[in-house]
Amino acid sequence: MRRVFRWDSILxxxxxxxxxxxxxxxVLGAVMLKSTIAQETVPSIISGVSFLSIAIGSGYAALRARxxxxxxxxxxxxxxxxxxxxxSLVLFPEPLSMVAVLERTVIAGLVGLVxxxxxxxx
Numbered sequence: 001m002r003r004v005f006r007w008d009s010i011l012x013x014x015x016x017x018x019x020x021x022x023x024x025x026x027v028l029g030a031v032m033l034k035s036t037i038a039q040e041t042v043p044s045i046i047s048g049v050s051f052l053s054i055a056i057g058s059g060y061a062a063l064r065a066r067x068x069x070x071x072x073x074x075x076x077x078x079x080x081x082x083x084x085x086x087x088s089l090v091l092f093p094e095p096l097s098m099v100a101v102l103e104r105t106v107i108a109g110l111v112g113l114v115x116x117x118x119x120x121x122x
Contacts, residue, residue, distance in 0.1 A: 006072060009064035013076035014083065017057025024049045051111050054080050058112035059119030066120065073116015074109045081108035 028049060031037075037045070054077045061076040062069030081104050089096065 003067050005068075006061075006065040009061045009072055010076050010079060012064055013057040013059075013061025013072070014080050015057075016060040017053040017076070017080045020056040021049060021053035024052060050081075050084070051108070054108050054111050055115035058115035059122070062116035062119035063122055069116040069118070069120025070113045071116070073119060074113040076116065077108040077110070077112020078105055080112070081105050 028045065032042075057080055058073035058076040061072045065072040085096070085101055085104070
């Protein structure tokens with residue numbers, strides 16, 4: 001059997017990541033409504049939700065691909081963050097630092113790589 005790069009698994013992983021982000025954001029919103037979380041911690045919490053969503057989506061993509069989980073996971077993480085940045089640029093047009101974009105893409109790819117390596121073995 002010839003193994004190929006599975007774009008369908010990567011796209012499914014990105015969608016799963018966005019769904020996880022939606023659920024996590026709803027839970028976070030409910031928690032923030034009922035508690036007194038300091039405003040300074042909100043950006044860190046949002047980044048955590050984003051990276052958790054990337055991990056979930058990357059694990060799912062690797063599980064669907066059934067091979068090269070690290071590769072499918074890294075591609076899912078990078079595609080997730082790139083689409084998120086593009087959507088944010090459309091909705092909130094403001095200047096972005098290319099260094100920050102590159103940094104977030106690399107971190108997302110690494111999170112995806114680890115999650116994919118774990119997800120392929122589930």
